[in-house]
Amino acid sequence: MSAPSKDDLIDFIYAEARMLDEGRFNDWLALWMPEGHYWMPLDYKQEDPLTTTSFLYEDNFMLRLRVERLEGERTFSQKPKSRCHHVLNRPFVDEYDVDANRFVTNTAMHYVETRLDEQQLLAITATHELTTVDGAIRIANKRVDLLNCDAAFGNIQLLP
């Protein structure tokens, strides 16, 4: 199959956000390359995910654990469950390298998460490193920067 078009990449970003909003987390996990990391830095413009703390720097095992837990019988913080909602700006395709099978998008979003009487709004920028496997677009790595990363938060339970 031929390389993805820029529109294919952009459609993929929208479809991923919709999966999260509809709670189709197992479908979402299937989008990932097994070596990929979901990174949410703690520091604005943080460069090192390892030797200083982040909100998230999750490998495949942690992401699976996170998703499994959401459905658990004794997941007390998810009784009742949270819901989330992404509003996306049109993604920029910042890198489009067919030979390297590497594509990078940058997407500004508003992320809303709610549970019981609480609702929070996060302004975020998601950077996706994408690749293809047998013609299907896959997430090689994803980085989510919070605009107010230095603020104190209560629980953020789903995936911005």
Place this chain on the structure above:
Amino acid sequence: MPAYTVETARDLVQGHQVHRDIYTSEEVYRLEMKYLFRNTWVFVGHESQTPNKGDYFTTQVGDQPVIQVRHSDGEIYVLYNRCPHKGTKIAIDRQGNTGKFFRCPYHAWSFKTNGCLLAIPLKKGYQDTSLSETENGQGMKSVGAVKNYRGFIFARLAENGIGFEDFFGDSLSSIDNMVDRSPEGRMQVAGPPLRYMHQCNWKMLVENQTDTCHPMVAHESSAGTAVRLWEEMGNPEPRPAAMQIIAPFMSAYEFFEDIGIRTWPNGHGHTGVKGSIHSDYDAIPGYFEAMKEAYGEERAKAILDENRHNTVYFPNIMVKAPLGQLRNFIPLGANKCLVESYVYHPVGAPKELTARSAMYNRMINAPTSIVGHDDLEMYERAQEGLMTDGLEWVNIQRLYDPDEDFDEEAVENGTTERQMRNQFHAWAKFMHEEPAPAQAEAAE
């Protein structure tokens, strides 16, 4: 609601139970800030947050905004973050460098970095006044006393009171063990802390640090699921990092009973006397060699074999010595507590050690942590549940002995709630008027 005074507030603590108002009353919160957090030694920050002259860092001691600053003589001062003129906060950013002096942005009074008044514009306006005789005319006010203990800065707001060593006593052995884990005997703050807001009383968090009967229950959804996933994968080795860090939370009651709890006078104590959930981490290449080089084999082994779990430094921090971590439970109201969780790099150790600690911090202590989520859920449910009038007392009676003496160090079964009782004993002890200078000296 009864009107509490510092005397009547002490009646909220009985040996085996505490009254719920100790968690829910704003009045009690204000008394805690006025007495408990004035009379005790409270954590401020780490010296590596202000390494150079003029470096400052803003935080709170109880509800008091303060500045930790490195003065031109190299010493660290802790000043109230308030202009002596009309009260404007002098520093607003969390950290920075102010050069040789602070300058108030309102009317430009300026102060040396030890707080002393440096200059006032148009000073002749005060010529025939008594400004220089007032407290405000001296400059920014310092807290009562400051101690730099192996890089960790503590402050006592009260001018008079218990000395640092008397207050902490042998509990300092946990900070010692943390710092000794650096081959150079020195820690370095590793980035900003995670900041996690809790709509609950600060004491719930402090109590939870030695609550060994909750992990296998409250964290079953994360730790239990991790164990199950790993088994489904066929128990592959090396274990996924999450298995080393999260799975031990599922340890059985017997494990926690056996590891023990030690309490020290003045409300300090720790879990994990004989090993802990931090004992079974993979070795990091090159680390033991570096420790052996620095301390000799025997001493290096002794340092690394001490794997204390959580050490509570009353009133409001917890230290994890084996991981180089400190959590600061900053009370913002009866039902609001900000938790700041720091990671420190043991200088001279491989950076993989710090990477593991940073991983632990985000897996357990972050607002996005699947472990933290369930803890916060429990605290906030408790804060709401305590509003019921059907029952007014909170029970802390597990392995209670009516004759227990908190002025003696003790090691007990690791599921005891003795450390919680120890904290409340100290709470009542320090909920008092500041001692007069003579009394304070006599007590030393």
